[in-house]
Amino acid sequence: MPLVAALDAVPGLRSVLGLFEGVCTGAADGYGRMAGKPALTLLHLGPGFANGIANLHNARRARTPIVNLIGDHATWHLAADAPLHSDIESLAAPVSSWLRRGDRAGDLGALVAEAIAAAAAPPGRIATLIVAHDAQLGQASAAAAPREIQPAPPASEKAIRAAAVALRRRRPTALFLGGEALGRRGLLAAARVAAASGCRLVCETSPARLERGAGLPAVARFPYFPEQGLAALAPFEALVLAGAQAPVAFFGYPGQPSRLIPPGCETSTLATADKDVPGALEALAEALAAPAAGETIKEQRPSRPAGALTPESLGAAIAAAQPDGAIIVDEGNTSSAAYFALAAGAPRHTYLALTGGAIGQGLPCAAGAAIASPGRRVIALQADGSGMYTLQALWTQAREGLDVTTVICANRSYRILGVEMARAGMKDLGPQARGLMSLSDPALDWVKLAGGMGVPGARVETAEALARELERAVAEPGPHLIEAAMAHG
Amino acid sequence: MPLVAALDAVPGLRSVLGLFEGVCTGAADGYGRMAGKPALTLLHLGPGFANGIANLHNARRARTPIVNLIGDHATWHLAADAPLHSDIESLAAPVSSWLRRGDRAGDLGALVAEAIAAAAAPPGRIATLIVAHDAQLGQASAAAAPREIQPAPPASEKAIRAAAVALRRRRPTALFLGGEALGRRGLLAAARVAAASGCRLVCETSPARLERGAGLPAVARFPYFPEQGLAALAPFEALVLAGAQAPVAFFGYPGQPSRLIPPGCETSTLATADKDVPGALEALAEALAAPAAGETIKEQRPSRPAGALTPESLGAAIAAAQPDGAIIVDEGNTSSAAYFALAAGAPRHTYLALTGGAIGQGLPCAAGAAIASPGRRVIALQADGSGMYTLQALWTQAREGLDVTTVICANRSYRILGVEMARAGMKDLGPQARGLMSLSDPALDWVKLAGGMGVPGARVETAEALARELERAVAEPGPHLIEAAMAHG
Numbered sequence: 001m002p003l004v005a006a007l008d009a010v011p012g013l014r015s016v017l018g019l020f021e022g023v024c025t026g027a028a029d030g031y032g033r034m035a036g037k038p039a040l041t042l043l044h045l046g047p048g049f050a051n052g053i054a055n056l057h058n059a060r061r062a063r064t065p066i067v068n069l070i071g072d073h074a075t076w077h078l079a080a081d082a083p084l085h086s087d088i089e090s091l092a093a094p095v096s097s098w099l100r101r102g103d104r105a106g107d108l109g110a111l112v113a114e115a116i117a118a119a120a121a122p123p124g125r126i127a128t129l130i131v132a133h134d135a136q137l138g139q140a141s142a143a144a145a146p147r148e149i150q151p152a153p154p155a156s157e158k159a160i161r162a163a164a165v166a167l168r169r170r171r172p173t174a175l176f177l178g179g180e181a182l183g184r185r186g187l188l189a190a191a192r193v194a195a196a197s198g199c200r201l202v203c204e205t206s207p208a209r210l211e212r213g214a215g216l217p218a219v220a221r222f223p224y225f226p227e228q229g230l231a232a233l234a235p236f237e238a239l240v241l242a243g244a245q246a247p248v249a250f251f252g253y254p255g256q257p258s259r260l261i262p263p264g265c266e267t268s269t270l271a272t273a274d275k276d277v278p279g280a281l282e283a284l285a286e287a288l289a290a291p292a293a294g295e296t297i298k299e300q301r302p303s304r305p306a307g308a309l310t311p312e313s314l315g316a317a318i319a320a321a322q323p324d325g326a327i328i329v330d331e332g333n334t335s336s337a338a339y340f341a342l343a344a345g346a347p348r349h350t351y352l353a354l355t356g357g358a359i360g361q362g363l364p365c366a367a368g369a370a371i372a373s374p375g376r377r378v379i380a381l382q383a384d385g386s387g388m389y390t391l392q393a394l395w396t397q398a399r400e401g402l403d404v405t406t407v408i409c410a411n412r413s414y415r416i417l418g419v420e421m422a423r424a425g426m427k428d429l430g431p432q433a434r435g436l437m438s439l440s441d442p443a444l445d446w447v448k449l450a451g452g453m454g455v456p457g458a459r460v461e462t463a464e465a466l467a468r469e470l471e472r473a474v475a476e477p478g479p480h481l482i483e484a485a486m487a488h489g
Numbered sequence: 490m491p492l493v494a495a496l497d498a499v500p501g502l503r504s505v506l507g508l509f510e511g512v513c514t515g516a517a518d519g520y521g522r523m524a525g526k527p528a529l530t531l532l533h534l535g536p537g538f539a540n541g542i543a544n545l546h547n548a549r550r551a552r553t554p555i556v557n558l559i560g561d562h563a564t565w566h567l568a569a570d571a572p573l574h575s576d577i578e579s580l581a582a583p584v585s586s587w588l589r590r591g592d593r594a595g596d597l598g599a600l601v602a603e604a605i606a607a608a609a610a611p612p613g614r615i616a617t618l619i620v621a622h623d624a625q626l627g628q629a630s631a632a633a634a635p636r637e638i639q640p641a642p643p644a645s646e647k648a649i650r651a652a653a654v655a656l657r658r659r660r661p662t663a664l665f666l667g668g669e670a671l672g673r674r675g676l677l678a679a680a681r682v683a684a685a686s687g688c689r690l691v692c693e694t695s696p697a698r699l700e701r702g703a704g705l706p707a708v709a710r711f712p713y714f715p716e717q718g719l720a721a722l723a724p725f726e727a728l729v730l731a732g733a734q735a736p737v738a739f740f741g742y743p744g745q746p747s748r749l750i751p752p753g754c755e756t757s758t759l760a761t762a763d764k765d766v767p768g769a770l771e772a773l774a775e776a777l778a779a780p781a782a783g784e785t786i787k788e789q790r791p792s793r794p795a796g797a798l799t800p801e802s803l804g805a806a807i808a809a810a811q812p813d814g815a816i817i818v819d820e821g822n823t824s825s826a827a828y829f830a831l832a833a834g835a836p837r838h839t840y841l842a843l844t845g846g847a848i849g850q851g852l853p854c855a856a857g858a859a860i861a862s863p864g865r866r867v868i869a870l871q872a873d874g875s876g877m878y879t880l881q882a883l884w885t886q887a888r889e890g891l892d893v894t895t896v897i898c899a900n901r902s903y904r905i906l907g908v909e910m911a912r913a914g915m916k917d918l919g920p921q922a923r924g925l926m927s928l929s930d931p932a933l934d935w936v937k938l939a940g941g942m943g944v945p946g947a948r949v950e951t952a953e954a955l956a957r958e959l960e961r962a963v964a965e966p967g968p969h970l971i972e973a974a975m976a977h978g
Contacts, residue, residue, distance in 0.1 A: 008919025047847030050542035077741025252566025358536030430497025442943025449941035454931025
């Protein structure tokens, strides 16, 4: 309460209410990815923090800068083991790179400055400060001076020289891009490297933030399933990592490896994510005497699709309608699988993926991205099962008047579970198992759900209708929701 | 997936889908409180478990038996640090009294039997088993024999004698009841003790499960705020604890104590919650040569209220309409504060409170209580702000056709925060702080939200309309939702 009451004491703070902590942390993730600086979450004790953990997990994987302030009991009240008391440190440690407790008012200024610096230092991390109630009530010392944020250090000269030597051999080579390599500067440098060396550009399966579209180079996305990943890298004799970790399987499947680099493919690292990755790519381009510009994509959109709503027609409808400068938040899972390739030639846009696999990230992330990016249209491709995790985010979108168009990909099932069951050869499931994978009976009515939170909505059952509703929604300010009824459930 | 696929392998299992893990754990809490035996939750990796922590926190405070199975990566895949990997033990420890990892298929039978026994042993606790994917895929050994559950041991003879001596002195004494003391057997024994000694019966502020109504003794509820609690105990020279811990303040307020026992009030313990508390109360009644029955309440309901919806008229409407054998799940917070006293003479019913203060418990708990109690009507008194935390529970109520009547107490604010602000003397809040406490702009439409999940609903703005809708709802099978528009926001 003292922290809430203090929000008006300093001009320039903007408070945004989420009706569930997972909305707050997911929005902080979206904000941090787009703004490149931390949002602050204000959370209440262990259970309030716990509600935000899943989206902090995603943010940690995205290397998003976030500062969490957790209000705790007064120091003198902890021993009472009051009902809301719990072991906050144990809950916070798995998602916090920096974790401290502020028990005295006089320490808070310096601790908050330290938390902000810890979060904002490249490549970005999560800093959590637990603030005791008596410390909140006390008199803070003078505001601490902001800590200087050091830029990311350069990659080693040796690594750059080694990468240049490897690429000059002109073996079939993949330049595997992640983190800051996926910004405009990194991509344009990577395109120059590709022009000089003939290497192929590949990016992480689930990028935290990828700039793409017309005017930027073509980048293949590393596939999701391990056998597909191994096949994608099979043509290559060398793999050079730039801001990305060596690819591993999302899940471990019997008989398939964790590490997805084919035998005989030599792997080296140009720059890890904590280094100046765009600078390393530029230095590599220089070392290769690359041309001033590599190949980039010309604008080419799919035509407006027609017929039933499939992953292909849904992807085409989005790619055809997305305005220049759109921000695409993709938690469409199986339903949006075709979109990425179809949008390669769409006007310049930013693509935000589910980095940590913890579902329920899309709607909050879209809210945070919109807050960070006034004037840009956010389009959230949202699977229905995942969307139900944090549907409360729609209310925040309405309250803040955010320019978010949500497309609910309504297949009324946890389709990915069916895919995994089939992969594992588990067929002829019984009614108890089947019941856990179906979202029908009763069917969710997303137009009503959105309307209940102040977001206007429409349900569409064809690709034509989706295209029409999309064109209308992206042209009008504020949030809208379109429930896209996927064919075949 | 292998655990899901196996659900049909053994007859008699019933799977219930929650669209968010907080629904699953809250429903397991409601089930365990009513059934007295553990429900099993099936959760996915660290983030899936994390989504269920807040309601496990409540269940831990309620001493509800629950077994959590958390599916983890294959043992050989952990080192890859795949996107969904996290420190599950660190997340699970704060809410788990028993926490183990099952890495080999051959161990699972014995581990599950141990987990069930750990959870079910009186007074009930949470057992969490993390099961690696390769262990799930392997061949389990023969089913382990169920472990024998030992009943709660008796309280010490010495403690019973000491309590009898204290009560015979006939000083003003409060018998402070919690846990199993609040079941029918414990309460009837406590009434005999009161008849013999003149002591007053008081119960915990937030009982996990309290039997009450006509035919049971009057029990005062210990108040929420510390100054009220101290005042309530001020007349007493002695306090005897039976299944309850000594009362502490919910939050620590400057100038007020943590421990809420007035100076000079002698405190003793008849039986801690892990002992046979009803048996101890019966033994105490015998030691006092108490009559065979104490005083109990006669049925007396408030009359149907009229006028604006206030905590008083809302409480009267519920108490007037609740059918015999109702289960009342109370997360109405400030809006339901008057209900408890008004329902003292309602027909026999069961009252379930928010034990751990982690909001978002009511709707899931109501679902679990209904699953455990076919043929009984569940009435959930649900604050709107708290209800939004886990509104997905309405879908489970619809799918399972549960006899739950939800009354949303719609004051469109986090009213308790305003109360706390006023108590702390924080007035003249600015717009940033005020914005975090108001749920208006846009107003939530709970009838649409419920309809979107298959639950029929109605909005009422007067006490007469609430009474009418309640009478209709409790007479029809299946779930209903009534949005009660509280006067004065």
